[in-house]
Amino acid sequence: MNNSKKILLTGGAGYIGSHTAVELIQQNFEIVIVDDLSRSEARIIEGIENITNQRVNFYKGDCNDSLFLDNVFKKESIDSLIHFAAYKSVNESVDEPLLYYQNNLGSMINLLSAMKKHQMNKFIFSSSCTVYGQPDAMPVDENAPFKKAESPYGATKQMCERILEDTVNSNRNLKVISLRYFNPVGAHPSSLIGELPIGAPTNLVPYITQTAAGVREKLTVFGDDYDTADGSCVRDFIDVDDLAKAHVQAIKSIEKISGRYETFNLGTGRGETVLQIVKKFEEVTGVKLNYQIGARRAGDIEKIFANPAKAKEILGWQTKKSIGDSLLNAWNWEKKVRNIL
Ligand code: UD1
Numbered sequence: 001m002n003n004s005k006k007i008l009l010t011g012g013a014g015y016i017g018s019h020t021a022v023e024l025i026q027q028n029f030e031i032v033i034v035d036d037l038s039r040s041e042a043r044i045i046e047g048i049e050n051i052t053n054q055r056v057n058f059y060k061g062d063c064n065d066s067l068f069l070d071n072v073f074k075k076e077s078i079d080s081l082i083h084f085a086a087y088k089s090v091n092e093s094v095d096e097p098l099l100y101y102q103n104n105l106g107s108m109i110n111l112l113s114a115m116k117k118h119q120m121n122k123f124i125f126s127s128s129c130t131v132y133g134q135p136d137a138m139p140v141d142e143n144a145p146f147k148k149a150e151s152p153y154g155a156t157k158q159m160c161e162r163i164l165e166d167t168v169n170s171n172r173n174l175k176v177i178s179l180r181y182f183n184p185v186g187a188h189p190s191s192l193i194g195e196l197p198i199g200a201p202t203n204l205v206p207y208i209t210q211t212a213a214g215v216r217e218k219l220t221v222f223g224d225d226y227d228t229a230d231g232s233c234v235r236d237f238i239d240v241d242d243l244a245k246a247h248v249q250a251i252k253s254i255e256k257i258s259g260r261y262e263t264f265n266l267g268t269g270r271g272e273t274v275l276q277i278v279k280k281f282e283e284v285t286g287v288k289l290n291y292q293i294g295a296r297r298a299g300d301i302e303k304i305f306a307n308p309a310k311a312k313e314i315l316g317w318q319t320k321k322s323i324g325d326s327l328l329n330a331w332n333w334e335k336k337v338r339n340i341l
Contacts, residue, residue, distance in 0.1 A: 005029060005030065005079040005080065005251075006030045006031070006032055006076055006077055006078050006079055007024060007029055007030070007031050007032070007078070007079065007080050007081070007082060007251060008031075008032045008033075008034060008072070008076070008078045008080070008081045008082070009021055009024075009031055009032070009033050009034070009081075009082050009084060010034045010035070010063050010081070010082070010083045010084055010085035010107070010111065011034075011035055011040075011063075011083070011084030011085030011086065011126075012031070012033030012034065012035055012048075012056075012058075012084065013033060013035035013037060013040040013041070013042075013044045013045055013058075014035065014039065014040050014044075014084055014085070015040075015184065015194070015195040015196070015240065016084055016126065016181070016184055016240060016243060016244065017033070017035070017082075017084035017085075018040075018044045018045075018047065018048055018193045019188060019193065019240045019241055019243070019244035020082065020084070020243075020244040020247040020248070021033060021048050021056070022048055022051050022052055022188065022193070022244065023241070023244040023245055023247070023248050024247070024248055024251070025048070025052040025054055025056075026052060027248055029248075029251070030057075031056070031057065032057045032058075032059070032072070032076050032078065033045065033048075033056055033057065033058045033059070034058075034059045034061060034063065034069075034072060034085070035058070035060065035085065036060060036061055036062040036063075036085075037060060038062075039087070039198060040196060041196060044193055044196065045058050047188075047190075047192035047193035048192075048193060050190075050192050051188065051190050051192050051193065057076070059072050062107075063083075063085050063106075063107035063110055063111055064102075064103065064106045064107050064110060065110075066110050066113065066114065069110055069111065069114045070114060070117070073114055073117075073118040073120075074118075078118070078120055079120070079122065080120070080122035080123070080124070080251060080254065081111065081115065081120060081122065081123050081124070082124040082125075082126075082247055082251070083107075083108070083111055083123065083124070083125050083126060084126045085107055086103065086104045086107065086126065086156070087099065087100055087103050087104060087153070088153060089153065089202055090130075090150075090151045090153050090154070090202065090299065091202050092153075092202075093151050093152040093153035093154075093156070094151055094152060094299070097152035100152045100153055100156050101152065101155075101156060104153075104156035104157075104160065105156060105159055105160065105163070108160045108163055108164075109163065111123075112163070112164075112167050115174075116171065119173075121171075121173045121174050121175060122175055122251075122254050122255070123164070123174065123175070123176045123177075124176070124177045124178075124179065124247060124250050124251065124254070125160060125161070125164060125176065125177070125178045125179065126179060126181065127157050127160070127161055127178040127179055127180045127181070127263070128154070128157045128180055128181050129180050129181065129182045129183075129236075129265070129267070129304055129306065130149065130150065130151070130153065130154035130157055131146055131149070131154065131157050131158050131161060131180060132144050132145075132146065132147060132180075132304070133146065133147025133148050133149055133150055133154070133301075134147055134150070134301050134302075135147065135304065138271070138303060138304070138305060139269060139271075139305050139306055139307035140265070140304060140305070140306060140307060141265065141307040141309070141310070142180070142263045142264065142265055142310055146158050150299045150301065151299055161178050161263070164176045164178060164261060165261050168260050168261040172260075174260065175254055175255070175257070175260050175261075176260065176261050176262070177250045177253075177254055177257070177262050177263075177264065178261075178262070178263045178264070179246060179247065179250060179263075179264055179266050180263060180264065180265050180266060180306075181238065181243060181266050181267075182235065182236035182237070182238050182265070182266065182267035182268075182304070182305065182306050183203075183204075183235045183236060183237045183238065183267075184237075184238055184239075184240050184243050185204075185205045185237045185238070185239065185240065185323075185326045185327070185330060186205075186239040186240045186241065186321070186325070186326030186327070186329045186330050187240065187329045187330050187332065187333035188240075188241065188329070188333075189241075189329055189332075191329075191332045191333050191335075191336040192336075193333075194329075194330065194333030194334075194336075194337070195240075195330075195333070196337070197210075200216065204235075204274060204277060205237075205277070205326075205327070205330050206330075206334075207219055208277070208278065208281050208289060208327075208330075209330050209331050209333075209334035210334065211289060211290060211291070212281070212285065212287045212289055212331065212334070213334050213335065213338045213340060215338065217290065218290045218291060218292055219278070219289060219290065219291040219292075220291070220292055220293075220294035221274050221275060221278065221291055221292070221293050221294065222274070222294055222295065222296055222297035222300060223293075223294070223295065223296035223297070223300070224275070224293045225296075226296075226302045226303070227302060227303075228273055228302065228303060229273055229276075230273050230275045230276070231275075232273045232274035232275040232276075233273065233274050233300055233301070233302060233303065234271040234272065234273050234302070234303040234304070234305060235271065235272065235274070235304060235305070236267035236268055236269070236270060236271055236272075236304065236305035236306050237268070237272055237277065237323055237326065238266060238267050238268055238319055239319065239320075239321035239323075239325065239326040239329075240326075241321060242268075242319040242320055242321050243266055245317060246264075246266050246311060246315065246317045249311075249315040249316060249317040250264070250315060253314065253315050253316075257314060262314070264308075264310055264311040264314070264315060265306040265307060265308050265310065265311060266306070266308065266311060266317075267305060267306025267308050267319075268305075268306070268308070268319045269305065269306055269307060269308045269309075269319075270305060271303060271304075271305035272323060277323070277327070278291055280323055280324055280327055281327045281331070283324070284324045284327050284328045284331075285327065285328060285331045287331070
């Protein structure tokens, strides 16, 4: 069976985009990937092809280039769009705010303009729990107010959601879902796709796997004096395959959902501390991790985890994988990248 709906994935060669591409293809959706490969590599496209045994319809280009986008929309009959393409490093965004505002907001505006021109009306956006800033209550649900963004990266996610809401208000035909990811971790069980950080990773799990692989000397746990079970920060770590499946559910549900702009938290609903993740990694992989406790990292939130009830009720989606599985898959991917047997 073919669902005969072409779905455009911007940033489809990226970490979450590539896993979603696999899920969509495996559920018989036709996809088109647009990616400039500035933060990924062609081998991820090959990985998608090897897992699914299908050639991927791929255009290399930048979503900030409106002529390029126009060309893609003219050639392909696109039914809906999932917009993953964005810069996502909190630290880098502090050093290069203009780069972040220009890229993340520019591509959003370009895409919405192209959609208007080509009369496409279904849009799914990669948002983030970062939109909540430091929430007052835990677990956080979708009605929590946007507090001041902790970084320019976070501000771009807040602004993109605002741009989407305003655009929906101006166009009665448009429907938008913003998916607010908590902390995505893991890799595809095949080890053919996974995260490819550029330079030293800033995220926890790639730093752990690179330390275990000997690429980094030592992991620093940023702070053990927070008001949490063991003093390290609490996050909601969600497996990337579970996350990918949520996008498929969003695509399947977008027409039926009553609201024209809807937001969903995508998380497990469980908080885990950084030190619990370190210990779990050692337990499931049998690898001893070289780590030390260091100072708190500027801008870190003490504790955040999701109330994912809305996604369960409306999208019929919930997480299935355990954190142990995710960490093992992340490790297997790292070993593959580093040629470790
Ligand atoms: C942040 C954003 C998230 C975004 C992600 C993308 C917030 C609240 N979250 O996640 O929306 O998608 O960046 O990059 O803004 N840690 C260490 N040592 C390390 C690395 C991390 O102890 O070497 C700790 C951090 O202090 C933090 C936890 O691990 O407590 C998770 O950090 P990280 O993976 O960087 O993600 P967030 O900052 O939670």
